[in-house]
Amino acid sequence: xxxxxxxxxxxxxxxxxxxxxxxxxxxxxxxxxxxxxxxxxxxxxxxxxxxxxxxxxxxxxxxxxxxxxxxxxxxxxxxxxxxxxxxxxxxxxxxxxxxxxxxxxxxxxxxxxxxxxxxxxxxxxxxxxxxxxxxxxxxxxxxxxxxxxxxxxxxxxxxxxxxxxxxxxxxxxxxxxxxxxxxxxxxxxxxxxxxxxxxxxxxxxxxxxxxxxxxxxxxxxxxxxxxxxxxxxxxxxxxxxxxxxxxxxxxxxxxxxxxxxxxxxxxxxxxxxxxxxxxxxxxxxxxxxxxxxxxxxxxxxxxxxxxxxxxxxxxxxxxxxxxxxxxxx
Numbered sequence: 147x148x149x150x151x152x153x154x155x156x157x158x159x160x161x162x163x164x165x166x167x168x169x170x171x172x173x174x175x176x177x178x179x180x181x182x183x184x185x186x187x188x189x190x191x192x193x194x195x196x197x198x199x200x201x202x203x204x205x206x207x208x209x210x211x212x213x214x215x216x217x218x219x220x221x222x223x224x225x226x227x228x229x230x231x232x233x234x235x236x237x238x239x240x241x242x243x244x245x246x247x248x249x250x251x252x253x254x255x256x257x258x259x260x261x262x263x264x265x266x267x268x269x270x271x272x273x274x275x276x277x278x279x280x281x282x283x284x285x286x287x288x289x290x291x292x293x294x295x296x297x298x299x300x301x302x303x304x305x306x307x308x309x310x311x312x313x314x315x316x317x318x319x320x321x322x323x324x325x326x327x328x329x330x331x332x333x334x335x336x337x338x339x340x341x342x343x344x345x346x347x348x349x350x351x352x353x354x355x356x357x358x359x360x361x362x363x364x365x366x367x368x369x370x371x372x373x374x375x376x377x378x379x380x381x382x383x384x385x386x387x388x389x390x391x392x393x394x395x396x397x398x399x400x401x402x403x404x405x406x407x408x409x410x411x412x413x414x415x416x417x418x419x420x421x422x423x424x425x426x427x428x429x430x431x432x433x434x435x436x437x438x439x440x441x442x443x444x445x446x447x448x449x450x451x452x453x454x455x456x457x458x459x460x461x462x463x464x465x466x467x468x469x470x471x472x473x474x475x
């Protein structure tokens with residue numbers, strides 16, 4: 147069960163720049179002692195107000211802790227909170243002294259002025275055009291990080307995975323996730339369709355069985371930490387993959403997708419386009435490696451009078467200079 151917690155970040159005890167794992171202390175209203183929070187938190191600064199979701203846990207050495215699953219930053223609601231937030235060094239060009247001048251001038255509207263009407267910052271002693279540009283650039287950068295983290299966590303991505311995604315894609319994170327979320331499994335180690343969150347949500351899970359060979363869509367680290375074996379079934383879908391590979395070869399050779407699209411909008415194929423349409427007969431097909439799929443595919447191609455060329459560890463393959471020249475042509 148996830149609990150909610152909100153408070154002001156007092157200090158950061160530890161932060162790992164590689165994976166953003168953080169240990170920090172939070173001041174929570176109604177609690178006398180500071181609360182220890184742990185988890186992957188990106189670009190947080192003392193003085194910020196954080197709204198957290200997570201679980202309570204007890205560490206043998208350090209006692210009670212709040213393990214963060216997701217979080218968002220909340221704009222400070224008091225002048226004192228804004229001053230501390232800006233004076234923390236979060237925004238380049240603003241230190242403790244300048245933060246005090248800003249809140250003395252603009253009060254509770256300080257953050258709105260920085261974001262929406264930065265030219266007014268000239269009204270504060272010591273701020274000119276150069277410093278305004280510096281402050282605006284730093285503020286935009288921090289806002290970008292917050293927007294990305296909010297977007298990812300709003301799509302049920304935990305803070306730990308959100309941190310990895312942001313580290314890999316940066317400002318393009320939202321675009322990548324919207325356009326092709328499946329890309330994450332290939333680009334980011336440990337992120338798959340069976341994530342650590344899913345594994346954690348299944349306390350009775352004893353075995354993960356993959357129907358196929360690849361296990362790149364399973365968070366192996368999370369499974370190992372729980373002592374859950376991950377197994378695969380090599381060869382189970384090899385014939386289906388071989389047949390699909392053959393179908394795609396034929397589709398490319400005969401321009402199936404292009405002609406299909408034209409016909410659907412009522413355009414009959416220009417006979418001139420039919421010239422050069424390919425057949426497998428007489429072609430050279432390169433098979434890189436020689437696992438179960440190529441072993442099934444090679445006889446089918448040979449039956450269609452296609453010369454087989456390949457690269458692998460099996461002597462069965464004949465890779466002549468002539469074949470190589472034709473493949474690379």
